[in-house]
Amino acid sequence: MSSEERREQIIEAAIAVFGAKGYVGTTTDDVAKAASVSQPYVVRLFGTKENLFLAALDSALEELLAAFATVPAASDLHTRGELMGQAYLRLLEVRGLHQLLSHAFLLGAHPVIGPAARDGFARVWRYLRHEAGFTSEEAQKFLAMGMLINTMLGLRLTEEYGRDAGMTELFDECFPVSIGLVLEEAPRAHEPW
Template identity: 65%
Template sequence: MSSEERREQIIQAAIAVFGARGYEGTTTDDVARTAGVSQPYVVRLFGSKESLFLAAMQESLDELMRVFREALEEEGSDRPVSKRIGQAYVDLLTVRGLHQTLSHAWLLGGHPVIGPAARRGFAAVWRFFREEAGLDAEEARMFLAEGMLINVMIGMRLVDDYGSDPSITELFRTCFPTELPHILDVAPRGDEPW
C-alpha cells in the first residue's frame, strides 16, 4: 500500500471513530487500531489528534460537496434539485461516521483551531445551496434543518427503536418516505462501535 493509500485508510478510520466517539472521546490510538496501523505512524503522518480531526472533517466536507455536485449534474433527471441533493445526502450514510464527524465539527465552534475551520466549511455548504444549487434562502434553511435532524437520528442510533416505539417509527417514516428500507439497512445500530 502506498503512503497516500495508507493516509486515506487512516482518514476513513478517523471519520468512523470521530463520528462515533466525538473529538474528545477519540484518541489517535483508537484511530490507529481501527486503521490497522501503529499509533506512532498516525502521529508521524498527522502530527496531532487535532490535525487528524481536521483532515477527517475536510475529507467529510469534500465528499459531501462531491456527491452534492454530482447530484446537480445528474443527466436527464426530472426530480427537483433539492430531491437529488437530499438523496445524495442520505446515500452518504454508507460512509460510516461522515454525518456525525461533521456534526461534531459544528459543535466545536469554541475550539480555537477546529471552530474556525468548521465555520468555513458550514458557510461553504450554505453557499453551495444558494449559489450552485439555486435554492432560495428558505429552501436552503429547510434542507440544512432536515439534514441536522437526520444527523441527530443517526447519531442517537434511533433506528434501534424503529418498530418498537411508535413515535420513532413515525419519525422515520416521515423523514424517509421512499428510502426507509435502505435507511433501516445502513443506519448504524447501538451495539456497533461506529
C-alpha cells in the first residue's frame, strides 16, 4: 500500500472508532489496532489524536457533501430533499460517519475541534441553502431529521425494531423507504464500532 492509501485506511478506521467511542474515549492505539497498523505509525502520520480527529472530521464532511452533490438538481425541492435523505442513509456504509459528526458537533468548547466543527456545520448549512436551494425552514427540518437519525444510530436502536412498538413506529416513520438498508447497515449494540 502507498502511504496515501495507508493514510486513508487509518482515517476510515478513525471515523469508525471515534464514531463509536467519541474523542475523549478513543486513543491513537485504538485507531491503530482498527486499521491494523502500529500506533507509532499513526502518530508519525498525524502527530496527535487531535489532528487525527480533525482529519477524520474533514473526511466525513467531504463524504457527506459529496453524497449530497450526487443528487441531481430537480425542480421539486421535496424530491431533492428525499433523495438527499437517501444519500445520507447510504453513508451508513462509512462506519461511524454519522456518530463522528454528532461527537464533533458536541465539542464546541474544544479550542481546536470546536472551530472546525462549527465551520463544518456552517458548510452543511450553506450547502443546503445555496446549492440544494432549500428555504431556511426546509434546511432546518432537514438538519433536524439528520440529527434525529444520528441520535438513533448512536443509541444503536436498530435492535429494538420489532421488539418495542414505539421504536418500531419511530423507525417506520423515519425510514419509510430505506428501513431495510438501515436495519442491515446500522451498528448494533454489541459491536465495538
